[in-house]
Amino acid sequence: VMPGKKLQGLVAATVTPMTPDGQINLLVIHQYVDYLVSKQKVKNVFVNGTTGEGLSLNIQERKQLAEEWVCQGKDKLDHVIIHVGALSLPESQELARHAASIGADGIAVIAPFFFKPTNKDELIVFLQKVASEAPAVPFYYYHIPPLTGVKIRVEELLDGIKERIPTFQGVKFSSTDLLDLAQCINKNEREQFAFLYGVDEQLLSALAVGADGAVGSTYNYLGQKNNLMLQAFAESDLALARKYQFLTGEFLNFVIKLGFGVAQTKAVMTFVSGIPMGPPRLPLVDVSEEFIVKAKAKLDSIVWPDGS
Secondary structure (H helix, E strand, O other): OOOOOOEEEEEOOOOOOEEEOOOOHHHHHHHHHHHHHHHHHHHHHHHOOOOOOOOHHHHHHHHHHHHHHHHHOOOOOOEEEEEOOOHHHHHHEEEEHHHHHHOEEEEEEOOOOOOOOOOOOHHHHHHHHOOOOOOOOOEEEEEEEHHOOOOOOOOHHOOHHHHOOOOOEEEEEEOOOHHHHHHHHHOOOOOOOEEEEEOHHHHHHHHHHOEEEEEEOHHHHHHHHHHHHHHHHOOHHHHHHHHHHHHHHHHHHHOOOOOOOOHHHHHHHHHHHHOOOOOOOOOOOOOOOHHHHHHHHHHHHHHOOOOO
16 A cells, blocks of 8 residues: 555545435535535545445445545545445445545445444454455545444454555544543554544544544534644643534534434535535435524524634
8 A cells, every 4th residue: 555644634424415306416526525625624535434325325326426526526635535335245345446446545344234243353354355355545444333233342353454454544433432442542553543533522532542533424514613623632722622522512412412313414514515415315314494493593503712
């Protein structure tokens, strides 16, 4: 693997824009890239993940989205990471080969979650079989036990992983187990692994134990505020960093009580960015007008430390 720039800072887990009748809407990706870069100061994306409803899309749709993000992100984005995980190994391998062929900056894979790997070795064999299809592309494991039900600790998984998967570069860590995260960071200091935290409302806690950055849906519309939090943390201004984290948390706490998932994220992104993200795909259902009114009012009511 060519040692490129280490993946760090904020990575937006991109929403998949859809037309009102449920087709993917590639035409707004160009605008989406410009919005992330200019308005949110976010220059890394994670495509076809949870937020992008990646596992609700067919293979052709996933390829088209990957191509469009790589194409539109050229010379604008620093890293376009494509999630290529699937329940079927051949599908995941096909997506990995495709991501390599279009010049993606990295690929990521979740653990298969219908028939599940029951131990570290089973999971590693699956990941290795995907990673080896893209031998020149940085590989990331996407750890999200609340959705996969695969609870194999990442600390254990990483032990000797470079021997098995030479392209391995890091983890998207979407678990609240900060002990596991801290041990990963503590035990892999010599490796240049990137540890990107995926539970947005707890990012500051993850930074405190040494996370390199974050992948999440809120960085689509609160990227600029979270960048200010990262800056405050880097300058050791913990009081200011906490203010940003508490306010992000206040918004998320409010919407989580209303019921907050990918459909709601799409709605929030639509009203914040002005780019129509459309409805989600079944089994997810579209949000109520009431949700939009309440979420918008809440977001508008927040007074950020930078005065906005």
